[in-house]
Amino acid sequence: MSSRDSVVIPLRPHAAPLDPERALTELVPTVRRWMWRLLGPREGFEDAVQDALVELARALPRFEGRSSLTTFAHPVVVRTAYRHMRPAGAPRMVDAIDQVTSGDDPERRAAGRQQLERLHRVLAxxxxxxxxxxxxxxxxxxxxxxxxxxxxxxxxxxxxxxxxxxxxxxxxxxxxxxxxxxxxxxx
Amino acid sequence: MSELVDAFAEALRAEPPPISEEEAAEAARRALAELEDEDLVDAFAEALAASAPPAEVAGTERATSAGASAREEALDRARRGWRLAAVAATLVLFVGVGLWAQALLGGEAPAGLVEHRLAAGHRIQATAGATLAIEDAPGQVRVRLREGEAAFDVARGSDFVVEAGDWTVRVTGTVFTVARDGDAVRVAVYEGSVEVDDGAAAVALTAGQVHGEAATDPRIVALARAAARRRLGAVAEAGSPGSSPGRLPGGAAEGPAEESEPHAPTGAGGRGSILGEEPAAAPVEPPGEATPASRPVASLEARARRALAARDYDAALRLADAALAVRPSSARHLIRGDALRGLGRTDDALAAYRRGASTGSAGDRATGGLEAARLLLANGRRAEARDALERSGALRDGSPVLLPARRLLARMERDPEGPE
The missing domain is CATH 1.10.10.10 (Winged helix-like DNA-binding domain superfamily/Winged helix DNA-binding domain)
Structure with missing residues (x-):
């Protein structure tokens, strides 16, 4: 055994690290849900989600574990949502609603999609x-x-x-x- | 009608289009990767911020030139006390290497991140599957990361060398990343400086510089960013001109580990295990403090605030300027205004406050207005002060500075001719 290779660092689970990628990955569904309810099924929804994730990635080093990660993330997402509300004019709705109101009955699905659009138009x-x-x-x-x-x-x-x-x-x-x-x- | 609005709210409780776990992970990776360029620009601005005349930058300076001139400069700094190196208690670097050493060292890491501490206080965090070999002796450590990725938090006062294939990175007090993808190696410096021997030539890199090309892992970038900012924060908080000088770039006088004979293994003293002796069973000191990701970071803006608190207005101004160069914001203009005000540059300070008050959120505008009003009042410009308060919205309901703005207004009305 050569002395240069003599020590191997023991590897075992870290006590309590915050893996940024894992943390962000776990937040993605929640961030999408918050953003969806704030912005609705508009064009640019996915961009808004991505912006929020970037803001969260930037903010994660400040997370000290005193609250849950979602508690920490909510204000960041809301602040990002504000930026995406600002473009003037009514938001252009997208067909993605099909995916959230999908069901076996095409008629019912179409009605659900139309209603969700109407709701978000009122909200907007x-x-x-x-x-x-x-x-x-x-x-x-x-x-x-x-x-x-x-x-x-x-x-x-x-x-x-x-x-x-x-x-x-x-x-x-x-x-x-x-x-x-x-x-x-x-x- | 209330029930109808409740029904409306209930109907809005829809879920967004579903995405797969892979898509979620990809979105997270993209977000982390997006920060890397910002960090390099930040580091570049740090280097610019430190390039002021020596007498003014003792707290933040670092090597700014390559080769012999850098060494001479460093010697010069060491003689008069290199504050940054002296107080920078940690050195963090990250190395990603290939898989070629599995047969040599063996060992399989369990899932998750791992941590190990050496006797000298160095801390090493590695990804699962990483295999590392170290030579650990007092004041001198050499690490060869053979597989996986690792972050090194190295205590001050030790020579520390990292090898990645043919490349050798000699630490001179800094935060940087090293990525290896087969034969491709990439070194990016986030703070301070390093010397890189790429097998063909020696290159000195300073903050904001990159040498080589290789794919990088956004997680490592995020960790490096946090570590660099944490270290900058430590410098700002702990800096003292009387501290002992740090090591020199190039390490000629101190004798770099590269020229030394290997040292005997220090597994017992260093809480590591000897090769082949149940590495996973060796004790690892549990982290007694916050992990890098959970510690507050010290950005340029945070450092500028600290400099303000310490009444170091020159440093605060320089850092605020650097922060503004990276990313302008209302808050940074306000910090700049505070620094200028501290330096007695009233008109410049007012201009900065007004700049801050003209951008950003309503809260930023109100804060800028309040600060401008205070400064104007202190200079006997009462009418302008009142105007600044009213125009900025500082006195409006919901203003974050409503109470101090009202108090200032009340003071002006109570004592219309007196000083603030």
Whole structure:
């Protein structure tokens, strides 16, 4: 045995490393779901997801394990979503909805796709901050306190945004009896 | 109507188009890879930031030229105390090599990352399947990574040499990556400098430089980035002009390990195991502190903030400029304004605050307005100060600086003629 080759580093599982690639990979489905609910099935959805992953990759070294990784990631994703909400004009919906409403019945599938498009068109008409407050609290069912934390605002501000969002949505749904009826019938 | 809105929310609870695990992993890899170029640019800016006159850059300087001139420069620095090398307690490098040594050393790693610490305080993190051979003696370590990839966190004061095939990388106090793909080797420097002998010629590399071509692993890049920033943070926090000088680039005076006879194995003292003796059973000191990925990083911006806190306004300005060159942002303009204000350059500081207030989020604008108002008020420009507060939105509901902005306004109204 030569002295130069005399020591082999013992290899055994690391105590608690955060493998960035693994962490990001595990976050991908959650990031996609958050982004989907914030942006809807619009063009550029996948770009927004990728941007969020880059932001998360950049932020991961700051993750100290004091919260869950998803708790750490949520504000980053929301901030990225804001950037992708900003292009003016109504978002152009994509056919990808087929994949999320797929079922055996083509008629039902098409109806589901149309409804989801309509829902997101209504949602996209809200001001950005109200939209995010509504998605966080009403769709993701995050607590008001946590949503305020994610948004970096006081809980009062968050509640005010949510209240305005609900009022505006109620007004718009009232003006669309067909959609309103369908929503009622599905409850 | 509330029920209808609830139904609307419920209907929105749809799932996105599904993707496979492979696609998710690929998305993660792409995100990590995207950071590599940014890091090299960051390192380049670091090198530029350190290229100010010597008297002003003692805390951050590093080798900036190759060959003999670099060595002379380093000697010069050592004489007057090379702060960076002296306080940089760790050296991290990453080496990826081929599979040729499996037969020589054998050994199969279990799944997952692994960690091993040597007696001198060096820490080595490796991927599963990595096989390494080291010569460990006090003050002198030589590593040959024969398979897999590893990260080395090397304690100050030791000569450390890494071999990858025909290439030899001699550490001179730095953070860098080495990737090997067959015969192809690539060395990228993130912080400090290294000397590379590629079998044909010796090359000195400084921050932001790359030598050779080989595929890189984004995970290694991410780890190197975190390590480099952590080390920069340690420099900023622990720097002291009176610290002992570090090793020299090239290591001529200290005698690099390359010319030395191999040392006897130090497996027992170093908590390693002797070849063939159940390597996996050797004890590994559990990490008693945060792992690299979980430690806070110290970016240029963070260092600029620390310099501000230490009232080192020259350094803060230089670092803020470097950070702005890498990626302009409102926050960085504001830091620059603080540094200029500390240097007594009121008009320049105001310009920086206004620049910061003109970009970024509403919160950034408000913060810039508040800082500009404070500076204006301190210089007796009360009307302008009030205008800056009002125009920036600092006094609006939801402003992150609402309370201090209101206090400042109240003070101005309470004592319209008095000083701030």
């Amino acid at each position: 008409q809200l001001p950005e901050k109200q939209r995010v407050a509504f998605v966080l609290c009403a769709v993701e069912r995050v607590s008001h306190a946590r949503a305020a934390e994610i948004e970096g605002v006081s809980i009062e501000t968050l509640r005010a945004r949510l209240k305005r969002a609900r009022a505006e949505l109620a007004r718009r749904l009232k003006a669309d009896p067909e959609l309103a009826e369908r929503l009622r019938s599905e409850r």
